[in-house]
Amino acid sequence: MKLSSLNKEYxxxxxIYGDPSLHSIYNGGFEENPDICFVFMNPTxxxxxxxxxxxxxxHPWIGTxxxxxxxxxxxxxxxxxxxxxxxxxxxxxxxxxxxRVYDNIKKHRVFITNLGKCTQIxxxxxxxxxxxxxxxxxxxxxxxxxxxxxxxxxxxxxSIFLGKKISVSQTRKEYFExxxxxxxxxxxxxxxxxxxxxxxxxxxxxxxxxxxxxxxKNEG
Numbered sequence: 300m301k302l303s304s305l306n307k308e309y310x311x312x313x314x315i316y317g318d319p320s321l322h323s324i325y326n327g328g329f330e331e332n333p334d335i336c337f338v339f340m341n342p343t344x345x346x347x348x349x350x351x352x353x354x355x356x357x358h359p360w361i362g363t364x365x366x367x368x369x370x371x372x373x374x375x376x377x378x379x380x381x382x383x384x385x386x387x388x389x390x391x392x393x394x395x396x397x398x399r400v401y402d403n404i405k406k407h408r409v410f411i412t413n414l415g416k417c418t419q420i421x422x423x424x425x426x427x428x429x430x431x432x433x434x435x436x437x438x439x440x441x442x443x444x445x446x447x448x449x450x451x452x453x454x455x456x457x458s459i460f461l462g463k464k465i466s467v468s469q470t471r472k473e474y475f476e477x478x479x480x481x482x483x484x485x486x487x488x489x490x491x492x493x494x495x496x497x498x499x500x501x502x503x504x505x506x507x508x509x510x511x512x513x514x515x516k517n518e519g
Contacts, residue, residue: 302330302443305436306357309416316429317417321349326412326440327358327401333410334515335375336446338437340456340491341415341425347392349418355394358401359411362389369492369500373507375407410444412437414456422494430459442480448514449477449486450507453496457488467491471502472509485514 306325313323324342339359347362348355360366367384370376380403383396404411415425415433437460441449451457457465461475467488474485489506490499 300439300443302326302440305439308436309433312432313417315417316415316419316425316432318344318420320351321418321420322351322353322357323416324349324359324361324413324418325357325416326410327356327404328410329405329408330410330444333444333446334408334448335510336410336412336441336444336449338449338451338456338460339411339413340453341413341430342418343422344418344420345389346418347389348397353394355397356401358397359413361397361400362392364389365493365497369503369507370404370409372500372504373511375404375409377403377406410446412440414460424455427455427459430455434459438479441484442482445482446484448474448510449484450510451486451488452503453491454488456491457486461486461488471506474514 309323309325317323321344324346342349342359345363346360347353348357364385367376367381371378371381380400414430414437451460454465454467457467461477465488467490470488474487476483477486487510490496490503492500492503
């Protein structure tokens with residue numbers, strides 16, 4: 300199975316849970332045993348790839364600025380690409396630039412996805428039941444790419460993915476195992492670093508650096 304085979308299912312769910320004028324956002328990055336699979340919540344209309352007429356890839360965070368502060372801080376993005384992201388407006392992202400950014404993400408062996416692929420106009424919260432409809436599809440993504448570790452952002456995403464109540468403030472530098480197919484994956488809940496969670500970005504950076512040092516570098 301290829302990742303692209305899931306896109307039709309994501310598009311069906313966009314019509315149910317997303318804004319009908321926007322395109323669903325899929326995933327992007329290194330697809331063959333990446334070091335890290337980052338799982339965020341769901342996209343918003345700030346992602347310019349969701350807009351009608353976009354001809355480039357439907358990857359997370361295209362046309363946004365703040366999330367890349369996290370990736371540069373944990374050395375998962377090159378500085379020249381970061382500086383270019385910060386120097387242009389979201390509307391100035393071209394399909395070609397989006398490909399360049401994600402080529403750099405691939406270089407760092409990172410895969411970026413959301414639990415929910417439904418794009419909404421704003422950052423209104425999704426119900427647990429909506430995310431649950433996406434969970435089997437995310438599990439298929441992970442089964443396809445086989446990441447070394449999975450990093451889950453925020454209480455809601457972590458709780459739904461792991462099937463138990465999670466408080467990221469109580470589980471820092473702790474992992475939970477989840478079996479998908481015949482593989483057990485180490486899953487790390489961490490603070491959500493964007494929007495209202497921006498004030499926790501330093502904790503997110505600290506925990507990601509700890510995960511890389513202890514579970515990526517040491518594993519070779």
